[in-house]
Amino acid sequence: MASLCQLVSRGFCSSAARNTVIKHVTVIGAGLMGAGITQVAACTGHTVSLVDVSEDVLKKSVQGMEGSLRRVAKKKFADKHEAAEEFIQKVLQNVSVSTDVASAVAASHLVLEAIVENLKVKRDLFARLDKLAPEHTIFASNTSSLPITDIASSTSRQDRFGGLHFFNPVPMMKLVEVVGTSATSRETFDSLLNFSRSLGKTAVSCKDTPGFIVNRLLVPYMMEAVRLYERGDGSKEDIDIAMKLGAGYPMGPFELGDYVGLDTIKFIIDGWSAYNPDNPLFAQSELLNKLVADGKLGRKTGEGFYKYK
Ligand code: CAA
Ligand code: NAD
Numbered sequence: 001m002a003s004l005c006q007l008v009s010r011g012f013c014s015s016a017a018r019n020t021v022i023k024h025v026t027v028i029g030a031g032l033m034g035a036g037i038t039q040v041a042a043c044t045g046h047t048v049s050l051v052d053v054s055e056d057v058l059k060k061s062v063q064g065m066e067g068s069l070r071r072v073a074k075k076k077f078a079d080k081h082e083a084a085e086e087f088i089q090k091v092l093q094n095v096s097v098s099t100d101v102a103s104a105v106a107a108s109h110l111v112l113e114a115i116v117e118n119l120k121v122k123r124d125l126f127a128r129l130d131k132l133a134p135e136h137t138i139f140a141s142n143t144s145s146l147p148i149t150d151i152a153s154s155t156s157r158q159d160r161f162g163g164l165h166f167f168n169p170v171p172m173m174k175l176v177e178v179v180g181t182s183a184t185s186r187e188t189f190d191s192l193l194n195f196s197r198s199l200g201k202t203a204v205s206c207k208d209t210p211g212f213i214v215n216r217l218l219v220p221y222m223m224e225a226v227r228l229y230e231r232g233d234g235s236k237e238d239i240d241i242a243m244k245l246g247a248g249y250p251m252g253p254f255e256l257g258d259y260v261g262l263d264t265i266k267f268i269i270d271g272w273s274a275y276n277p278d279n280p281l282f283a284q285s286e287l288l289n290k291l292v293a294d295g296k297l298g299r300k301t302g303e304g305f306y307k308y309k
Helices: 030-042 055-077 081-093 100-106 119-132 148-152 186-198 213-228 236-247 253-260 264-276 286-295
Strands: 022-030 048-052 094-100 110-113 136-143 161-165 175-180 201-205
Touching: 022 030, 022 100, 030 048, 030 055, 030 081, 048 100, 055 081, 055 094, 081 094, 094 100, 100 119, 110 119, 110 201, 119 136, 119 148, 136 148, 136 186, 148 161, 161 186, 175 186, 186 201, 213 236, 213 264, 213 286, 236 253, 253 264, 264 286
Parallel strands: 022 048, 022 110, 048 094, 110 136, 136 161, 175 201
Antiparallel strands: 161 175
C-alpha cells in the first residue's frame, strides 16, 4: 500500500500541524557557518542560542560576530559611532552561548545544525536532540553535501526535518537553499522558507540530491581547477585571475577553496566519490588530500593553497 507521503502531491507529506513561526533558534556548531547564521538571525530579531562543544570556540565565535557586525555597522551607520555601537550591542543581546545542548534546545522553534561534515557525527547529534527537543521543534541541517534523508532518519521526526543550506560568508551571501525530503511535511517546508525570507535571504527550493543546486555545480568546478593546476596547465594565480576577470567570479577557485575550508571541500568529495566512484567529476585530488593531511585547511589555519597573515 502506498504511504501517505507517496499519495501527497508535490512530494510533500501532509500534516495537520500549522506552520511554525520561527522566533527562537538554536544553532549547533559555532564555527564559520554557525557564527554567520547566528549573526544574521540575531540581526533580524530572532533570539538565538549558539551551542558548541568548546568554550574557546564560542568565545572566538562571539569575537568574530562582533568583528563582522562592525563591518556591517560601518556601512549602515557611516560616521554615527553611537548608533553603530547601539546596533551591535542590540544584536548581540539576542545571542546566548552555551555548551549545554539540553537547556539550549528546550524552548526552540528550530534547531539548526552546522557541525562537522560527517554523517555519523551528525546522526548521533540529531538522535540525541530528538530526545531533548520539544515535539513541535523543527530540525534542519546546513550540510553541504550529505543527504538530508540519511541525517533525518536518525530521528523520529522526519516530517519536521529539512535542509537549510547557507553560503559563506553568511552575512553577505543572499541565498539559502531550502531542502525537502520525501518525508518533510509541507508545513515544515513552508516554515523553513518563511524563516529564510525573514532573515532577508532569497530562498530556492531544492530536492535532496547530492550538493543540492549550488555545490553540485560549484564543487566539481573547483576540483576541475585543482586538476588543471596539478597537470601543470596553469598556475594557481593565473587560474584565479582568469576566472575573476574572464568569468566574473568574485573569487578564483583556489581563493574560494581556501575561504570555504579545504577540509570541507575534501569531506564533500570523499562522500561523493564513495557513493559514485565512477564519476570523474568526483575524483580525488592528491594535492587536496595532502594539504588537508598537513593541516593546511585554508584561511582558518593560515595556509591552504595560499599563505595568509
Ligand atoms: N561580514 C560582514 N561584512 C562583510 C564580510 C563579513 N564576513 N565580508 C565582506 N563584508 C563586506 C564589508 O562591508 C566589506 O567592506 P570592509 O572590508 O570595509 O569591511 C565589503 O563587504 C567588501 O569586502 P572585501 O573587501 O573583503 O571583499 P569583496 O568585495 O571581494 O567581498 C566576498 C567579499 C563577499 C566574500 C566576495 O569576495 C564573494 O562573494 N566571494 C565569493 C563567496 C562565495 O562564492 N561563497 C560561496 C562559497 S560555497 C558555500 O558557501 C557553500 C558550501 O557548502 C561550501
Ligand atoms: P567549522 O569547522 O568551522 O565549525 C564546526 C564547529 O562544530 C566547530 O566549532 C566544532 O567545535 C563544532 N562541533 C563539532 N561537533 C559538535 C557537536 N557534536 N556539538 C556541537 N558542536 C560541535 O565548520 P563550518 O565550515 O562552519 O561547517 C559546518 C557545516 O556547514 C558543515 O556541515 C559544512 O559542510 C557546512 N557548510 C560549510 C560551508 C563553508 O563554506 N565552510 C558553507 C555551507 C555549509
